Amino acid sequence: MFAVWYEKNGSAAEVMKTGELPDPEPAAGEVRVRLYASAVNPSDVKARAGSRPIRWPKLIPNSDGAGVIDRVGAGVTTHKAGDRVWTYNGQWDRAFGTSAQYIALPAALAVPLPAGLNWEQGACLGIPVMTAHRCLFADGPLNGKTVMVTGGAGVVAHYAIQLAKWAGAAKVITTASSDAKAAHARAAGADLVINYRTEDVAGRVRAECGGVDRIVDVDFGRNLPVSKAIINPFGAITCYASTSVPAPQFPYNDLLRLNVSVRPVFVYTMSDEAKRQAHADIARWLNDAKPVFTIAERYRLTEVIAAHRAVERGEKIGQVILNID
Numbered sequence: 533m534f535a536v537w538y539e540k541n542g543s544a545a546e547v548m549k550t551g552e553l554p555d556p557e558p559a560a561g562e563v564r565v566r567l568y569a570s571a572v573n574p575s576d577v578k579a580r581a582g583s584r585p586i587r588w589p590k591l592i593p594n595s596d597g598a599g600v601i602d603r604v605g606a607g608v609t610t611h612k613a614g615d616r617v618w619t620y621n622g623q624w625d626r627a628f629g630t631s632a633q634y635i636a637l638p639a640a641l642a643v644p645l646p647a648g649l650n651w652e653q654g655a656c657l658g659i660p661v662m663t664a665h666r667c668l669f670a671d672g673p674l675n676g677k678t679v680m681v682t683g684g685a686g687v688v689a690h691y692a693i694q695l696a697k698w699a700g701a702a703k704v705i706t707t708a709s710s711d712a713k714a715a716h717a718r719a720a721g722a723d724l725v726i727n728y729r730t731e732d733v734a735g736r737v738r739a740e741c742g743g744v745d746r747i748v749d750v751d752f753g754r755n756l757p758v759s760k761a762i763i764n765p766f767g768a769i770t771c772y773a774s775t776s777v778p779a780p781q782f783p784y785n786d787l788l789r790l791n792v793s794v795r796p797v798f799v800y801t802m803s804d805e806a807k808r809q810a811h812a813d814i815a816r817w818l819n820d821a822k823p824v825f826t827i828a829e830r831y832r833l834t835e836v837i838a839a840h841r842a843v844e845r846g847e848k849i850g851q852v853i854l855n856i857d
C-alpha cells in the first residue's frame with residue numbers, strides 16, 4: 533500500500549517519508565479499512581514533533597480517517613466487508629495510523645458512516661467530534677442550559693457549538709479573536725460571539741445571561757479568571773487543552789463555594805462507556821441535524837509535509853484533510 537511514515541521524531545520535512553509498505557492484515561477482533569481520507573489534527577503534528585516519543589521502528593501518523601471495510605478478522609460479527617466507516621484512535625498506542633491506503637484496527641474503532649456523508653466529512657468525526665461530545669455531555673444533558681464554548685472557530689469548538697445547539701442548550705456563547713473567526717462561529721450556530729482579545733468577556737456574559745452552566749474550554753489556565761467569574765453554581769468547566777498556561781494556579785475556594793466540577797477531557801483514553809454514548813449520539817446528530825463540516829485545506833498523501841505545516845501554523849479555520857487515492 534502507499535503510506536506516509538516516520539522512524540524518528542522531528543520536523544515534518546526532516547522525518548516524514550512516503551512510499552510503499554506491506555498491506556496490513558486484520559488480526560482477531562480487527563477490521564481492515566481501505567481509507568479514502570485522513571485528518572491531520574494538532575495532536576498528530578505534536579506527536580510527530582516529539583510529544584509522544586516514537587516506540588516502534590516505523591509509525592504511520594494520524595488517528596482519524598474514513599473509508600470502506602474490505603476484510604474482517606476472526607470473531608468479528610459487528611462489521612462486514614463493504615461497510616462505510618469513520619475511524620478514530622488509529623494512532624493512539626498503536627504504530628499504524630490513517631495516512632495510508634489501509635489500516636487494520638479494532639472493530640470498535642470503526643463506526644458506521646451514514647450514506648449522506650463523504651470521506652472528508654467522515655474523517656472529521658474522530659478527535660474533534662468525540663472530544664466535543666465528551667466535553668459537553670460528561671456532566672449530563674444540556675437541555676435548557678447556557679453553554680460557553682471558548683475559541684469558537686477552532687475545530688473542536690466548531691462541533692461543540694453545533695452539538696450543544698442540537699442537544700437543546702438555551703444559549704451557546706463563544707469567544708473568538710477576529711471578525712472572520714466570529715463569523716465562522718456564528719455560522720456554526722453560536723448565539724453570541726465575544727472577542728476575547730478586545731472585550732470584557734465576563735462583563736458581557738453577565739450582562740447577557742448572568743452566567744453559564746457549562747464551559748467547554750480550549751485554554752483552561754489562561755481562561756480560568758473568566759471561567760470562575762461566569763460559571764454558575766453547580767456548573768461544570770470541561771477543558772481539553774491548556775496550552776498557554778499548562779500548570780495554572782487553581783482557585784480552589786472560589787470554585788468550592790459554587791460546587792463547580794472541573795473536568796479535563798482526553799479523547800484517546802475516554803472510557804468505553806463514554807465512547808459508546810458518543811457513537812450513539814453522534815449517529816443521531818448526523819441524522820437529525822444538518823451538520824456544518826469545514827475543511828480548511830486538502831492535500832494528497834504525497835503532500836503530507838505541507839499538510840502538517842498547515843496545522844502547525846495554527847492560522848487555518850477548519851480541518852486539514854489528506855485525500856487518499
Ligand SMILES: NC(=O)c1ccc[n+]([C@@H]2O[C@H](COP(=O)([O-])OP(=O)(O)OC[C@H]3O[C@@H](n4cnc5c(N)ncnc54)[C@H](OP(=O)(O)O)[C@@H]3O)[C@@H](O)[C@H]2O)c1
Pocket residue numbers: 573574575659660663682683684685686687688689707708709710713728750751754755771772773775776797798799800846850
Ligand atoms: N484533550 C483532548 O482530547 C483534545 C482533543 C482535541 C484537541 N485537543 C487540543 O486542543 C487544542 C485545539 O484543537 P483544535 O483542533 O480545535 O485546534 P484549532 O482548530 O487550531 O483551534 C484552536 C482555537 O482555539 C483558539 N484559542 C486559542 N487560545 C484561546 C484562548 N485562550 N481563548 C479562546 N480561544 C483560544 C484559537 O483561535 P485564536 O488563537 O485566534 O483565538 C483557535 O481558533 C489543541 O491544542 C489540540 O491538541 C485536545
